[in-house]
Amino acid sequence: MIRCQNLTFSAGGKRILDAVTADAPPGRITALVGPNGAGKSTLLGLMGRLKEPERGQVMLGAEDAAGIPRPIFARRLTALRQATRITPRLTVCDLVGFGRYPHNPGHLTKEDQRIVEACMTDMALDDLADRQIDTLSGGQQQRALIAMVLAQETEILLLDEPLNNLDLSHARRVMNNLSARSRAGRTIVTVLHDLTIAARFADHVVALKDGRVHAEGSPDEVFTPEVLRELYGAEVEVHRINGKPVILPI
């Protein structure tokens, strides 16, 4: 369980998160949704200790995340950032191999290599393993970054808009892979803008607006026309297919 308690954060003289209290249940996918500028990336950054809160704390189970030594924290939690700059002169295989660094700095064991290869296969990168990152398309680069994050095999995964640049088939591949990992006990928090995908794959939803929690609950509870109208200031229709909400802007 990740528990954000009363997280407050400011930058540039502006309050960006205001007393945010929200949970990400263990072994589940939590979708972080809300309009541009709501504070989703900031909240994910605080969970991943990329930023320090002004007030409040992030609990991992019964432990205060701030008290966990960095090397141990890096083996428990990994984060995919929204905009990641990667060294161009690196092959896909090398990049994914970096994911093993917190476990085995310096060299990859046979087991590390096995994990790297499995994660490349998971992200359909086998044919691209020896390509340099800067020769890849946007979606191919995104899949390489996701494979690097998966290769870390941490119990907690934080992903900021992992579906950026991905086509329907690869988006489905990523979400199915995250589902399988959550069923295997991993705790996943992911920022998603596609609410129908969020409804299809997430177990729990946290909706942020203007730096505060606007709604939190199951997709059924959060994805209603009333909640979404207030959240986005836009009219939507919510239909149901196979029991899951499908959200259409109108």
Ligand SMILES: Nc1ncnc2c1ncn2[C@@H]1O[C@H](COP(=O)(O)OP(=O)(O)OP(=O)(O)O)[C@@H](O)[C@H]1O
């Ligand atoms: N260093 C900073 N200085 C000033 N304002 C900042 C800073 N970092 C973030 N902000 C502001 O904080 C707000 C929240 O930013 P954040 O990146 O968390 O939003 P988001 O919900 O992830 O949005 P998006 O969906 O566009 O990615 C935005 O209004 C942003 O402009």
Ligand SMILES: [Mg+2]
């Ligand atoms: Mg963001």
